[in-house]
Amino acid sequence: MPRSSTPKRAEETPISGGAPEVDNGVAIPLATVSFPPTPTQPVEDDVLARAQAGDHQAFAELYARHKRRIYSLCLRMVNNVAEAEDLTQEAFLQLHRKIATFRGDSAFSTWLHRLAVNVVLMHLRKKGLALTSLDEAMEPTHDEGPGRSFGTPDLMLSGSIDRLALERAVADLPAGYRLIFVLHDIEGYEHNEIAAMLDCSIGNSKSQLHKARLKLRDALRTSQRREGQG
Numbered sequence: 576m577p578r579s580s581t582p583k584r585a586e587e588t589p590i591s592g593g594a595p596e597v598d599n600g601v602a603i604p605l606a607t608v609s610f611p612p613t614p615t616q617p618v619e620d621d622v623l624a625r626a627q628a629g630d631h632q633a634f635a636e637l638y639a640r641h642k643r644r645i646y647s648l649c650l651r652m653v654n655n656v657a658e659a660e661d662l663t664q665e666a667f668l669q670l671h672r673k674i675a676t677f678r679g680d681s682a683f684s685t686w687l688h689r690l691a692v693n694v695v696l697m698h699l700r701k702k703g704l705a706l707t708s709l710d711e712a713m714e715p716t717h718d719e720g721p722g723r724s725f726g727t728p729d730l731m732l733s734g735s736i737d738r739l740a741l742e743r744a745v746a747d748l749p750a751g752y753r754l755i756f757v758l759h760d761i762e763g764y765e766h767n768e769i770a771a772m773l774d775c776s777i778g779n780s781k782s783q784l785h786k787a788r789l790k791l792r793d794a795l796r797t798s799q800r801r802e803g804q805g
Contacts, residue, residue, distance in 0.1 A: 623683055627675050634674070638667055641684065645691045651757045652695045654746045662698055666691040688762065696772060699754070744794035752787035759784050 619640075625633035645666050650659035669690055677686055745753060758764045758772070759780070766780045773780070 619683065623674075623677070627677065634671060637670075641687055642667070644684075645687065648688065648691055648757075648762065649695055651745065651761065652692075652754060653699070654750075654753065658698070662691075662695055665698075666694045669694055692758070692762070692772070699750075740795060740798040744791050744798070747794060748787055748790055752783055752790060755780055755783040756787040756791070760788075 622633045622636045626637055646659055646663040649662040653659055748756060755769060758769050766777045769780045770777045
């Protein structure tokens with residue numbers, strides 16, 4: 576299913592743009608998520624064409640080139656190594672079945688990412704993932720500080736920070752928050768796309784992202800304080 580606009584799937588996909596800002600005297604930036612370089616387009620096109628024609632060696636080449644990115648995506652979405660490995664294998668099984676249907680309406684990597692996301696979402700639905708209530712009031716609660724414009728770039732979550740601290744903070748998010756944060760701020764999906772994928776409203780997606788960012792800021796502030804005391 577092709578994306579409606581040019582996807583944010585660059586070799587380095589920033590979680591959020593802009594320069595670091597300071598919150599109560601503490602800079603709380605997020606890191607850039609780096610991926611292995613993508614092969615040159617003519618080579619990729621040739622391998623893809625051979626794989627679509629049934630060349631098993633070509634399909635093995637596609638697997639070798641894309642498995643790390645797909646595994647990384649699955650791991651961020653489910654936060655479980657064993658499940659991420661199984662879902663990566665399932666994504667490539669689906670690719671093997673459906674590769675002939677790829678028509679080039681979008682980049683192959685984008686199409687494959689969409690396929691993998693759908694595999695993970697189907698798995699989560701079967702597990703009965705309960706997203707944190709998405710119908711709660713949009714006004715900030717007493718511990719959230721001033722109200723913010725949902726869905727706009729959050730400059731408090733930009734720049735670079737210790738990669739391990741960031742990964743831990745994302746992994747510790749509640750499942751619903753983590754899922755929408757990964758889809759929006761890491762994978763680059765728009766709120767209307769996320770709403771369609773998760774069968775929720777656009778406002779609900781924005782609310783989840785807002786609260787995920789608040790929790791991340793709190794976690795990163797705590798991490799920085801601990802390092803300062805060490």
